[in-house]
Amino acid sequence: MQTGFTFSKLADHLASLGDVTVDDLDILAEMPSTIAHFSSHQAILRHGDEGHQCCLLLQGYLSWQDAEGTDGQITSISVPGDIADLQTLYRPRIHGNLVALGPAVVALVPHRFFRELSVRSPAISRTLLLMLLGDHAMQRNWTINLGSRDALTRVAHLLCEITTRLQNVGLSKDFRLSLPFTQSDLAATCSISPVHANRTIQELRRCNLVQWHGKTLTISDWPGLVRLARFDPAYLGFRSRDQGARSMQLQPAKGAVAPA
């Protein structure tokens, strides 16, 4: 939960998944990286590329999109502290396109660094594996989402998941988060048409669950949203220290949500 240094979100993420010591985190401070900025909808990796470095997301959001079609299905979303293409360490061939959702800041880290971690810090190495498994669990959960829930519930579930993951790295503590997605991005994620995405968001607003103006989302009624989405954060695999029962059950102060 320390702040300040460039990779603090990654440190938070790792700490939420496994046991990492201060010595382990010191190694991260030496991590060689190139910082890169991307603008909205800009591609970072393309289908067919071969990866030799990993994309650690520092700010913003990234998405994996299906290769085929013009406005391809979004299969997963990364938040700060995530390593979007960790699997390229073992399967370097890229399937689909890695695209920025809104402006994003990324640290590119050579594969070599992560390979050396297995001797320098087995704990981090093992926690990175847990990160991969976490990605898998999210993917499985999204299968359930697309398969068995309607549009309203899908959108609600996505918002719940993103909020929880942001809180896990110390963002959005007050249920107010930066969401630079277009409604079409949301539609591509939830597998609905852009028109229906719009109507769905309106319904969430009508139920006084969320406010979404411009690029800022405010969750007015977290317990209500969780109930609607039947959201259970267990699958994320986070330890319950900071994002668990305490803050999860707390409703944001009603005074803070005066209508615009």
Next chain:
Amino acid sequence: MQTGFTFSKLADHLASLGDVTVDDLDILAEMPSTIAHFSSHQAILRHGDEGHQCCLLLQGYLSWQDAEGTDGQITSISVPGDIADLQTLYRPRIHGNLVALGPAVVALVPHRFFRELSVRSPAISRTLLLMLLGDHAMQRNWTINLGSRDALTRVAHLLCEITTRLQNVGLSKDFRLSLPFTQSDLAATCSISPVHANRTIQELRRCNLVQWHGKTLTISDWPGLVRLARFDPAYLGFRSRDQGARSMQLQPAKGAVAPA
């Protein structure tokens, strides 16, 4: 591609993913295991359990089902040679139910054996990691399926994937495979209603793509099915030696598909 011994399907699967030597496979022959038989729709693992062993599937099919609801969404299917709950090595808590689809034979292998592999055979250990990543890739592909394809294409894609995976472990070389699923199982996998699953299968039959009588599926027109499903096996990560261009392009002998 050797035959006969109990774990030959696992050996085939591993060999299709990474480099394993004869010495590595010898270690598998010493693998401690308990053989267990399950009948159709019987649960092998239940939501909330803690796993201390892995389920290596020897014969039949297994499925992971969503916990909630009566006839829960199926999120993944295992074929012989798969280790259905490999992730419990690192995340022992079970999410969802592991259920047999049709009669199944399973070898239960203690976690300890796999942990010791990291010293006894780094090659197998590494290949097991590739197996996990393969599961992840399949899950992502299924997200695309549910998200962007209609019922007919979904079913076709599922049949293509299962066929390819079976062929990868030396089963179904003649595009004839044992499919002890009920139509409701298929529906739960493809996220459609049982009634619609029935109509979809009928359409596949009407197009002369498949025959499915009793518990045997015969693919009459593999190229046609692949085209309809827009199926590209690249995501499975199998090497192209045996199941690649050669047999994949081959159409089964037309003489073998006389109508019943």
Next chain:
DNA sequence: CGATCTGTTGACTGTTATCAACTCCGGTGG
């Protein structure tokens, strides 16, 4: 030989996609 599960069919309903038009907004250039 009845009980039950699976497969099949028809009629009706409902969620969501598609099409089209329009508004609103930020940026750009005259």
Next chain:
DNA sequence: CCACCGGAGTTGATAACAGTCAACAGATCG
């Protein structure tokens, strides 16, 4: 400063795909 433009959001009408309900046929099994 204003006109223009393109992208994003919004709305209504219509159509398509799939869900639900209900009934029945066929298989399987005790």
